[in-house]
Amino acid sequence: MHSSSIARVWTEAASGRKVDAEFVSSADGKVLVQMKGGGKVSIDLVRLAPEDRSYVEERVKSSAKPAAAAASKVEDFFEDTPKLKAEEIPASGEERPDLATVDAAIRNFMVEKGIGAVTFALSKNGKILHDRAFGWADPKLKEPLKPGVKMRVASMTKPVVMAAIKTLITDGKLKAEDLVFPLLELGQFQESKGCDERWQKVTIQNLLDHKGGWDRDVSGDFTGLTTQMCEMYDVKLNELTPEHMLRFGLTRKLDFAPGERYAYCNYGYIVLVRVIEKVSGQKFMDYLHATVAKTSGAESFSASASDARDRQAGEVWYSYHPEYTKPEVPLRFRTDARDGAGILACTAADYCRFLENYSVLGNQRKPGAKYRGSFAGSHPGVTAICSQRVDGINYAIICNRRGVGSTDWNGDLRKVVDAELEKVAAGL
Template sequence: MKYGFLIALSLIVTAAPAAVRTWTEAATGKKIEATFVSATGQTVTVTVAGGRSFTLERARLSPEDQAFVQQQLTTAAAPPAATANRKAKDRFEDVKKLTAEDIPVSGLAHPALAAVDAAVVQFMVEKGVPAVTFALSKKGEVVHDRAFGWADAGLKTPLQPGVKMRLASLTKPVVKAAIQTLVAAGKLKPEDRVFELLELAQYKEAQGCDPRWSKVTLQQLLDHQGGWDREAAGDLTTRSTAIMALFRLKTAEIEPMHVVRYGLTLPLDFDPGAKESYCNYGYILLARVVEKISGQPFIGYVQSSVGQAAKASSFSLSRTDARDRQPDEIWYCYHPEYPQEEVPLTFRTEARDGAGVLACTAADYCRFLETYWISGQVRAPGQRASYAFNGSHPGVTAVCAQRADGLNYTALANRREGAPADWNGDLRKLIDTALETVAVQVK
């Protein structure tokens, strides 16, 4: 292939990456298979198989290519306004100003933990959060299981314990535990390579993919060392527009495997194992490994293995649209708690299952923490250590902890301010500060 219409690389404004497509020079009909990377008013940068980048003059491209580039630039220009809009919806401005006296509280209460309840209520008042579930356990028993706020967006019906809430990234320790059950059963090894396990070579998107893909191991995925850098390159699991274009899908048709296959079209950001970078994509891959090796759907295996071992029966998959959720799952302060069909998010929740889509009760997550370490390893009775983990998703602020004093807690809120989320640290600090003075009274 002759790249006669390529010009020197230049400094440009980056837009969201898209899928591999055919680019055509209008005058000669010459073609190139490449992935869109970024564009300016005059140029577009693309990446060919193997990771080599070229810059093309937009004026020399076919009308179809020029229209595609303009669409990408329009999308790239939208995030500031779109982000502001999503943040406003996350903040749920129409929730009335709350006072501590307004907020109903119900459920099993340990007499020593009134200060913790007050801390949760303080968080709700300060942030305008209309619903929180909180549970605390010790020595294998849930001793405090509380529901704060309301079960409906109209703030009419008091919330009751036992409601399920989306876990956001608190899903990841459960995925780790599911993988570890398969390792313990001799069905997986940490050094197994995911490209081979999932037989990814069968997909056309793998043709000419980054050769480093073949080196990615399960342990590297567990440790966020697989080769994807969310900070530098963005979160590829949220690129619904590119995924829909690649597979010619509607938003509601995107499945986790579409996200996996889309990732095959992109170069890795670093050599697997070279560094650690928090990665949602790796956990979608791990959920596929669970399905492949167990022969069950991801949620089915979680329920029959991790859930059964922890006596936590409420694990389920959340849904983007409120109308599709199970009746015992709560509402969230963000779209789509609304009557329209189209989902105004940058991603499809269901397609990111292993990264953050599990839902369960706060009490059941405490039972999980009693049974497994946040690392996914089985926890022996009486073992103590200090670990904590956070989760954030549109409409969700989630924190959990395994404390050195033997207490475990889970707090799930149905609102966040936006991304990046700062509320996790605020909520954790309030809970831990309250526990400092009363933890010794929890027997």
């Protein structure tokens, strides 16, 4: 059973009759809703339209811990990492002498920043040439980390979302110029009443290009206002969903007209995942595995959970110090609810497999064509970078810590790695 109040328009499958009511709970093939007048009504799920049944299924699923979580004993870390020495940091995976200086640069970076776990993979011409893990599999720094562990890639989720959207466009199921508001039927939500009228002009392309109209440098990144969202929807932190994020965004005034200019926007990619689910009729991760991940051979692509207790087995621990200096369960930063902006976890090798098949702009790569591009991810517990070089080399590096709420470490890491890689790239 799941219980949480959230309003929506429900549709009876047979008659098409619609009713505006709040979802309360679901159990035993029925859904309990609260009418506007205050009364509660129990409805057989089979009477509802497919999208309503899918909605209820997702609400029930979001309240349950993943089955694999019970097997996971990973604990996140909220203390400062002990002083590290490069020579004491364990490394696993087959070593390549020609990449020894790159590996050393990563170890030195770990020492400088106090990072306890890093994975690094490098590929070329469709083959993984290097797949290594540095550091430890536990915050007590006892067990060496092994290649193949899944780590969050934060905003490096976005190129994967782009690839999924462009797959729908290529398949003729979506157009870049499609308007988001009617496509998602956002008028069904009460928050749409009186919302900024410019919302009606936002297109799929605007969201892909970070030109939807929201500027975090002007109004802040409202996807981080989790406490305010919980108060608005009367839910607990661990009950916050991407739909809450979507609807909360309807209450925010746009900072500029859609398409007018570029402003990096996490919210737009949360909305894009709603588009993927609406158009494909599948949950995001299901669609991803049937398309982009299948094409790439990236079997480890999965959705991370905000809290260690809910996380799948096989995913790394995260260090939240200094952003969080004491344990918080549930964590205020909700990875789950910000799905399109940074939910993906995977191995470094699988991210390279993605880069072998798609550009960082989400376009499927053409045989023989040269690509140059890079992307980075940064949120609490994550510093991640990737690169596609014109010489055919791709790499992904994922760390389990970042600095105080900034992306500075991404640039620092890229600088030291690229400097060493440039010296040996011609021989790879």
